[in-house]
Amino acid sequence: MIALHRRTWILFSLAALGAVGMFFGPDGWHGLDVGPIGAAMLYAAIWLFVIHLSFHSNAVFPEHASLSEKQSWVALVFVFLIACHFLNLLDALSDMGAQADEISNPATRNFGWNLGILFVAWVVAGGIVRAQNADAVELDERDLRIQRAAHRFAGGLMSMQIIGLIALLVIFPERAQSWMRPLIVGNVLLGLLIAKTLAESIFLVSRYSLERR
Numbered sequence: 001m002i003a004l005h006r007r008t009w010i011l012f013s014l015a016a017l018g019a020v021g022m023f024f025g026p027d028g029w030h031g032l033d034v035g036p037i038g039a040a041m042l043y044a045a046i047w048l049f050v051i052h053l054s055f056h057s058n059a060v061f062p063e064h065a066s067l068s069e070k071q072s073w074v075a076l077v078f079v080f081l082i083a084c085h086f087l088n089l090l091d092a093l094s095d096m097g098a099q100a101d102e103i104s105n106p107a108t109r110n111f112g113w114n115l116g117i118l119f120v121a122w123v124v125a126g127g128i129v130r131a132q133n134a135d136a137v138e139l140d141e142r143d144l145r146i147q148r149a150a151h152r153f154a155g156g157l158m159s160m161q162i163i164g165l166i167a168l169l170v171i172f173p174e175r176a177q178s179w180m181r182p183l184i185v186g187n188v189l190l191g192l193l194i195a196k197t198l199a200e201s202i203f204l205v206s207r208y209s210l211e212r213r
Helices: 002-024 036-058 067-094 095-101 106-132 139-170 173-179 182-213
Strands: none
Touching: 002 036, 002 067, 036 106, 067 106, 067 139, 067 182, 139 173, 139 182
16 A cells, blocks of 8 residues: 555656646756656556556545545646646747637647647546446535535635625726737636636635544
8 A cells, every 4th residue: 555655646746846836847858858758757647547547546545535535635736737738728828929829829739739638638537537437426515515605615616706806996097908809818717617616626625624534
């Protein structure tokens, strides 16, 4: 069991190292482009983790975790990666000038490709967890209570973000016109959805961890 836990943390460490290289690595370091190397390491670690999960899911999650809690952990990992890719997209768009207003450009195509890979891995990982816990209760009273609280928390957070955006548009109307472009509005809405889902996942795993103590 100790070896399985060690293998899990090695895969997490490789994924974290790859993510750092992909999102924050320099364009050139001793003649190497760190970004693609980090991306390859990240996605290799993700798929190795999915394979590892298919054989040893009980060693990956906290002991006595319910099916809902395990699914929350899987969601947290993938939503966090999607959020990082989205921030990377915004950074790339800021350097593209007029091309950033095009719906299809190198940055959005790269984001769409990475998003597709993450969704496929998410579906596979979620299916593996569900299959290996086929006899478990899908949602008990505690799960429903925690999920309702998470929905309320995430919904309240999203409402505050929307109110904040409206307040900014009212306070700075002269700057609003330059921002009210279709792609920017679409990115804002996508960012709000990602932030809401990430906040909900963080709330879920935190609440499960607190109630298990």
